[in-house]
Each structure stands twice: as structure tokens, then as C-alpha cells.
Amino acid sequence: MEYYAEVKVMGDAYGGGFSNGLTMCGSQSAAAFHKVEDRGEDAVYDDDRQHRIVLHKKTVGQAVEVSTEFMNDSPEAVTLEMLSSFAVRGISADRIHRLQSFWSAEGKLRTETIEELHLEPSWNRCGMRVEKFGNVGSMPVRKYFPFLAAEDSKRQEFLGIQLYCPSSWQIELLCKEDDTLTIAGGIADRDFGHWTKKVGPGERFETPKAVIARGKTLYEVCDKLVKAQKPAISETDKKMGIIFNEYCTTWGNPSYDNIKKICDKLKGKGIQYLVIDAGWYGKGQGWWNSMGDWSVNEDKFPGGLKKIADYIRSCGMIPGLWFELESVGTNSGHYQDKEHLLLKDGVPLTVGERRFWDMEDEWVIGYLGEKVIKLLKECGFGYLKVDYNDTIGMGCDGPESLGENLRKKVQATQGFFRKIKAEIPEIVIENCSSGGHRLEPSMMELVSQASFSDAHETLAIPLIAANMHRVIRPEQSQIWAVLHAGDSDSRIFYSIASTFLGRMCLSGDIYDLSEAQWSLVEQGMQFYEMASDIIRSGVTVRCEYSTAQYNHPTGSQLVIRQLGSRCLAVLHRFENSEAADLEFLRNGRIIAEYGSAEEDFSAKAWIYEMDN
Structure with a gap:
């Protein structure tokens, strides 16, 4: 070669x-x-x-x-x-x-x-x-x-x-x-x-x-x-702490009252971060097309966000906040602000209901410094989720070619990520782009974590989570388990075991879960903590699956990750599955196990020690 x-x-x-x-x-x-x-x-x-x-x-x-x-x-x-x-x-x-x-x-x-x-x-x-x-x-x-x-x-x-x-x-x-x-x-x-x-x-x-x-x-x-990747993981985030994101609880409608209710339910349960997702801003016209002004919705959060951020900290968790900082929605007062937006063919570059800030514009960087960095500092947020929900396409107007202008704009975005870290060194940044559209190594090196996908409630979660082992560090790959009161034990095992393939993030109808359901979740959290060093520092040595379908997966999947003599094995069964062959355990001593894989759409995980 x-x-x-x-x-x-x-x-x-x-x-x-x-x-x-x-x-x-x-x-x-x-x-x-x-x-x-x-x-x-x-x-x-x-x-x-x-x-x-x-x-x-x-x-x-x-x-x-x-x-x-x-x-x-x-x-x-x-x-x-x-x-x-x-x-x-x-x-x-x-x-x-x-x-x-x-x-x-x-x-x-x-x-x-x-x-x-x-x-x-x-x-x-x-x-x-x-x-x-x-x-x-x-x-x-x-x-x-x-x-x-x-x-x-x-x-x-x-x-x-x-x-x-x-x-x-x-x-x-x-x-x-x-x-x-x-x-x-x-x-x-x-x-x-x-x-x-x-x-x-x-x-x-x-x-x-x-x-x-x-x-x-x-x-x-x-x-x-x-x-070989060198991610800028915050010191705060090096213990593989568990995240709770409220999006699949409030579905884009967070408020002081419902976040407080979530806090009260999660207090003392070992959650490190509670993240307020989309919908905290605007005038009640919907979160999807209201980004850009970043004015707190006072009807939802009277007096601003500091009060709820302080309450989250009083419950022993680090408060987090969502931004889609590069985009400007149709309901923003800046939607017609042509001077500071990306242009293509002389007109604002519009994709669906979004336009894009010119991240090379000093005015834009100053504006976002006030609206994003200052807000995070003043309210005491320790976690920032940066989302990005559509693409610029081939490029934009500027001094050079369409493609080179695009490259420079994206470089400027990365520069703003560095600015955030420089001004708030302890901040934990999550890279999200409608899930995984920015799971690219130069972006991953700027952040502590990333959203692995938006497939939060689908049956494909374990398949996608396992895929990520090939391209990003599992310690950065945030896997969601969305919980519902109607979940069977098998469904809880299926969801929670998926998070063992990366970083555990919980969401869903947590205050409607029964004590028995919460017990299964907490057992999974304890197992995750035991497995965290293998997730962080191990090597994935086996990934076997028998399905080509993501919407209707069939068969099963087995992922094994090894650190020294200790292994983490995560088994998921899909439709028309057979009882698992547990030959990988025959020469090992089981240290801990979680779940039950006795039927379709169930899961089980083991931590075990390999015999010499």
C-alpha cells in the first residue's frame, strides 16, 4: 500500500x-x-x-x-x-x-x-x-x-x-x-x-x-x-452518569410545573443530568419553528429559567438546556433578517421552515453569545444539548465557491462550540442533529456526548446502538430508553438493555410507572453503573444479528464488549426469534445479570469474568 x-x-x-x-x-x-x-x-x-x-x-x-x-x-x-x-x-x-x-x-x-x-x-x-x-x-x-x-x-x-x-x-x-x-x-x-x-x-x-x-x-x-478520536469530554462527564431528558415526557411542552414534577420523582434515584429539551422559548406557537429569538416563554417559566435550574440542582442533578442555535424559524423576529442569514442566489436560504444564521458574521456570534452562553452562565446550566434539524445543502453565497463557502460556515459553527467550552470549561455538550446526522469525528471531538438517533421508541434501537460502536465511542453514544406505564416487563428490559450499548438516557411517562416497574428500571441503572467501565474502555469483539429489517426486525442480536478478562454481553430478541445459544457464557463466571430473554422483543445482559 x-x-x-x-x-x-x-x-x-x-x-x-x-x-x-x-x-x-x-x-x-x-x-x-x-x-x-x-x-x-x-x-x-x-x-x-x-x-x-x-x-x-x-x-x-x-x-x-x-x-x-x-x-x-x-x-x-x-x-x-x-x-x-x-x-x-x-x-x-x-x-x-x-x-x-x-x-x-x-x-x-x-x-x-x-x-x-x-x-x-x-x-x-x-x-x-x-x-x-x-x-x-x-x-x-x-x-x-x-x-x-x-x-x-x-x-x-x-x-x-x-x-x-x-x-x-x-x-x-x-x-x-x-x-x-x-x-x-x-x-x-x-x-x-x-x-x-x-x-x-x-x-x-x-x-x-x-x-x-x-x-x-x-x-x-x-x-x-x-x-484515535480525541473527544473533549468534560471532567464532569467522565463518570458515565445517567441522563434524563424530558422530551418524551412533555413532548415539546416543558414548563416550571411539569419539570418540577419530574424533579420530585427523580430525586435520589441516581440521575446526574436533567435536560430541558425543546419548547421552553417562544410564544406558544410550537417549538419546531420558533427558534432564533431564544426568549424564555414566561407563561411556562415565570421569571425565567434560573428558578427551575436552581430547583434541579437542589434535587441533586445538573440542569441541561436544549438549543438549535444555528437555525432561525418562521416565527422568529429574525426570520427576515437578511443581513445576518445565509443567502443563496441572493435570497435567504430556506429549508422547510428554517433559515440559517451566518456563523462567520461577528454580529451573529455576539448575538448567540448573549442568547446562549450568557443564559447558560446566569442560570447555572451545566449541560447543553445542541440540535440541528436540517441541512444547508450544496452551499451558500460568499466570496468563494458554493462548497467552500459551506465548509467555512461549518468551520465557524465548530468555532462557536469551542467558544462555549472556553467560556464555560465545565460544560457538558451533547451533539444532536435530528439524532445522528452529525456523528462525524471532528464534531464528536468537540463534545462530551451525542444523541445516537431519534429512533427513541422504535424496535430498531438496539440495532442502531450497536452500529455506533463502529464509528464513535460508546461512552459518547447516548441511547434513550423511553418508558411508559403500559410497558410490560419484557419491554422495559428491551429498552433499558439497549442503553448498555452506550450512555444511558431515560425519558417517558416516569410519574405513571408502578413501583414494580420502577424497580426494574432501578435494577437496570445499577447494572449500567457496574458495566460502565467496560462500556467506556472496552473493545467490541462480537456483534451478531440476523435481521436486515429495522421497522420489523426478526431473529436476534448479540453484542459482546470486553475489558481485560471482564465482558459485557447484551442480547436482544426480535420477532420470530429462537432461544439464545449462551455458549459465550460457558467458560465464564457470571458477575451480574439483568433482564429476561424468554420471548420475542425481550432482552438480557450479563457481566461475566472469562476463565484464563
């Missing part, structure tokens, strides 16, 4: 082999560069036009970080149409693994053979074969995660790649001259993401990074990629 760089300069010839419009790899621009120097792990390439590329490589744990820097030392400006974050060639693989993702169906594993992808070389090796995928917009996890794993089943070798790109991105698989593959990826190029970048004389541009790892199994290579 050879690391190198792909680049396309405007005005140069595109690659041949029937590839123009499919890929910008193999262009005249890339062919003109030749290696002139190795600097440690880095490689330096020059062409004869005073352009330089530095391929940066850095070993991080059991993975390699890669990025590409373009330097223009010529007297003329250069416009890039494509610059790869990574490019590797000479890859032997017969299967490709990707993670598909839609709203409330995040991370579904898709495995295809090279033949199914139609990536066999042409008979005379002159035709380029291309499989190109990615995302366009400001929701980087949409249709696919920025992830790929290439498997050589004969050698039992996997190559895993994860892109750190929170806006439009792409990954390409190419085959032309032999049976090996070239894999390249980075910012979505001019063809795919409407991106060009002008680099003036003496200027330079560096791509977002990618992380690459190798391993003997898919889960081994995924674990290396995930452990």
Missing part, C-alpha cells in the same frame, strides 16, 4: 479512461507532481510550476492521521477543483464495507464484493472503474457515514478509513490498470460538492484529516479508528 496525493488544478486536463465526471483523480495536475523529499513521516512533492504538496502523516496510537497541504509558491493564483485528504493505492480487497445512514436508521452496515460494485478492471486496462459516494451539505452523516473498510478475506486483513469532514465529503474507489484498488477521499470536489478553492501567491491550503488503520477483523479496525 502506497500513500500519495490526488489534486486537480483548474485548467489542467482531466483524467482519461472515460472517467471525466466520475472522478477527478488521475488528472494532469496529479501526474505533474514528483516526490522530492521525505520529512519524517511526511512526503513532499513538487511540480514544475512552483506548486508544492506536503502529505502529512502522523502515527496516533494504532492508526495514522493523514492530511494534504497545497502550497502555491508561484506568482500566479491557482484554483483547486479537488485536493484529497488521503489517497492510497495498491489495495488488495475483495469486499467493501460502508455504513448507510438515514434519519432514525443510522449506521446500517452495507457489505459488497468488488464484483457487485463492478470494480473489476477492463479487459485492456484502459477504462477507469469508479465507485464514488459521500454527502453534500451540513449534515455529514446522511446516506453514508464518512467511513470505509476494505477487506482482503484471503489474508484476513482490513483497511479502515474515517474522514474528519463536517461538511460535504467524498470517498472514491478506483480500479484501472490491475486488480488492486485506489482509495481516495476528502472534501467533496467540484463535480460532487460544488467546491473550488483559490490559493493566491504565497498562500497554502490544508485539507481536513483522515485516519487510517489496519486490523484482522472489522471490529478491530473500527476500534482503532474510534480510539
Whole structure:
């Protein structure tokens, strides 16, 4: 396997082999560069036009970080149409693994053979074969995660790649001259993401990074990629505390009275955070299209939010608050504030009932500093849930291309996340984007936790929760268990056991639960606390499931995560399931167990010690 760089300069010839419009790899621009120097792990390439590329490589744990820097030392400006974050060639693989993702169906594993992808070389090796995928917009996890794993089943070798790109991105698989593959990826190029970048004389541009790892199994290579991430987890949040979010209790209608009622029910039950979700602002016109002004609804919270935040703390919990800070809804007084909104074709960029703040605008940053950061400080909130419920799309007006303008706006959003952390260092930030649309590593490095999905009451929760092990740390993956008075014991086990695949978050009709139901929930909370070190620091060694359906799952799922000699096993049964084969317990000593998996849609979990 050879690391190198792909680049396309405007005005140069595109690659041949029937590839123009499919890929910008193999262009005249890339062919003109030749290696002139190795600097440690880095490689330096020059062409004869005073352009330089530095391929940066850095070993991080059991993975390699890669990025590409373009330097223009010529007297003329250069416009890039494509610059790869990574490019590797000479890859032997017969299967490709990707993670598909839609709203409330995040991370579904898709495995295809090279033949199914139609990536066999042409008979005379002159035709380029291309499989190109990615995302366009400001929701980087949409249709696919920025992830790929290439498997050589004969050698039992996997190559895993994860892109750190929170806006439009792409990954390409190419085959032309032999049976090996070239894999390249980075910012979505001019063809795919409407991106060009002008680099003036003496200027330079560096791509977002990618992380690459190798391993003997898919889960081994995924674990290396995930452990290469460096999340800014708050010191407050390092004990894997349990969250209660009231959204599925009040359904977007929180008030002082109903939050107080929730507090009184949860007091002394071991909950670390109580999060007030959407609906605390506006004039009673609905939470969905009232964001932007961030004025407290005094009918719901007389005197503001400090009183209820103080009450939450008096009950032994850290108060949290929801914002969708980048968006402006139709009911906001700023909806027509064209000067400070993103524009496209000269008019405000509108998606459904939302417009978007220009996060590069200093006035906007000052406004959000007052409305978000100041409110959090003055009221004593220690937890911030940042939601994001639609995408900018291909880009917006600005000084550069649509795609580059988009990239800069999203970078500015990330800058505001850093500003929040700088001003409130102990804050616990949750990354949410209608669930999992921003479960991308550069976003995950800015936060303590993330909402894994909006599939809060669906039967697919354990499937989606297990999927997340391949791309984010389970200690950051917030899994909801929504509880109802009508839940059977089996349904409670099914819901609570799902949270053992990440961070436990409770919601639902908690004040209507019986004492017996609460007892099952509290037993699950105790089990979660016992398993928390395995969830946080372990390695997922087994994930088996027998269903392709998410709306009507069948069969069962078993996930095993190991830390030293201790293991956490989580079993879920779906429709038409059979009694589980518990062979994994035969050489182990059970330390704790929770639940009962005696029927369809039930679940059980074990903590056990492996015999030497």
C-alpha cells in the first residue's frame, strides 16, 4: 500500500479512461507532481510550476492521521477543483464495507464484493472503474457515514478509513490498470460538492484529516479508528452518569410545573443530568419553528429559567438546556433578517421552515453569545444539548465557491462550540442533529456526548446502538430508553438493555410507572453503573444479528464488549426469534445479570469474568 496525493488544478486536463465526471483523480495536475523529499513521516512533492504538496502523516496510537497541504509558491493564483485528504493505492480487497445512514436508521452496515460494485478492471486496462459516494451539505452523516473498510478475506486483513469532514465529503474507489484498488477521499470536489478553492501567491491550503488503520477483523479496525478520536469530554462527564431528558415526557411542552414534577420523582434515584429539551422559548406557537429569538416563554417559566435550574440542582442533578442555535424559524423576529442569514442566489436560504444564521458574521456570534452562553452562565446550566434539524445543502453565497463557502460556515459553527467550552470549561455538550446526522469525528471531538438517533421508541434501537460502536465511542453514544406505564416487563428490559450499548438516557411517562416497574428500571441503572467501565474502555469483539429489517426486525442480536478478562454481553430478541445459544457464557463466571430473554422483543445482559 502506497500513500500519495490526488489534486486537480483548474485548467489542467482531466483524467482519461472515460472517467471525466466520475472522478477527478488521475488528472494532469496529479501526474505533474514528483516526490522530492521525505520529512519524517511526511512526503513532499513538487511540480514544475512552483506548486508544492506536503502529505502529512502522523502515527496516533494504532492508526495514522493523514492530511494534504497545497502550497502555491508561484506568482500566479491557482484554483483547486479537488485536493484529497488521503489517497492510497495498491489495495488488495475483495469486499467493501460502508455504513448507510438515514434519519432514525443510522449506521446500517452495507457489505459488497468488488464484483457487485463492478470494480473489476477492463479487459485492456484502459477504462477507469469508479465507485464514488459521500454527502453534500451540513449534515455529514446522511446516506453514508464518512467511513470505509476494505477487506482482503484471503489474508484476513482490513483497511479502515474515517474522514474528519463536517461538511460535504467524498470517498472514491478506483480500479484501472490491475486488480488492486485506489482509495481516495476528502472534501467533496467540484463535480460532487460544488467546491473550488483559490490559493493566491504565497498562500497554502490544508485539507481536513483522515485516519487510517489496519486490523484482522472489522471490529478491530473500527476500534482503532474510534480510539484515535480525541473527544473533549468534560471532567464532569467522565463518570458515565445517567441522563434524563424530558422530551418524551412533555413532548415539546416543558414548563416550571411539569419539570418540577419530574424533579420530585427523580430525586435520589441516581440521575446526574436533567435536560430541558425543546419548547421552553417562544410564544406558544410550537417549538419546531420558533427558534432564533431564544426568549424564555414566561407563561411556562415565570421569571425565567434560573428558578427551575436552581430547583434541579437542589434535587441533586445538573440542569441541561436544549438549543438549535444555528437555525432561525418562521416565527422568529429574525426570520427576515437578511443581513445576518445565509443567502443563496441572493435570497435567504430556506429549508422547510428554517433559515440559517451566518456563523462567520461577528454580529451573529455576539448575538448567540448573549442568547446562549450568557443564559447558560446566569442560570447555572451545566449541560447543553445542541440540535440541528436540517441541512444547508450544496452551499451558500460568499466570496468563494458554493462548497467552500459551506465548509467555512461549518468551520465557524465548530468555532462557536469551542467558544462555549472556553467560556464555560465545565460544560457538558451533547451533539444532536435530528439524532445522528452529525456523528462525524471532528464534531464528536468537540463534545462530551451525542444523541445516537431519534429512533427513541422504535424496535430498531438496539440495532442502531450497536452500529455506533463502529464509528464513535460508546461512552459518547447516548441511547434513550423511553418508558411508559403500559410497558410490560419484557419491554422495559428491551429498552433499558439497549442503553448498555452506550450512555444511558431515560425519558417517558416516569410519574405513571408502578413501583414494580420502577424497580426494574432501578435494577437496570445499577447494572449500567457496574458495566460502565467496560462500556467506556472496552473493545467490541462480537456483534451478531440476523435481521436486515429495522421497522420489523426478526431473529436476534448479540453484542459482546470486553475489558481485560471482564465482558459485557447484551442480547436482544426480535420477532420470530429462537432461544439464545449462551455458549459465550460457558467458560465464564457470571458477575451480574439483568433482564429476561424468554420471548420475542425481550432482552438480557450479563457481566461475566472469562476463565484464563
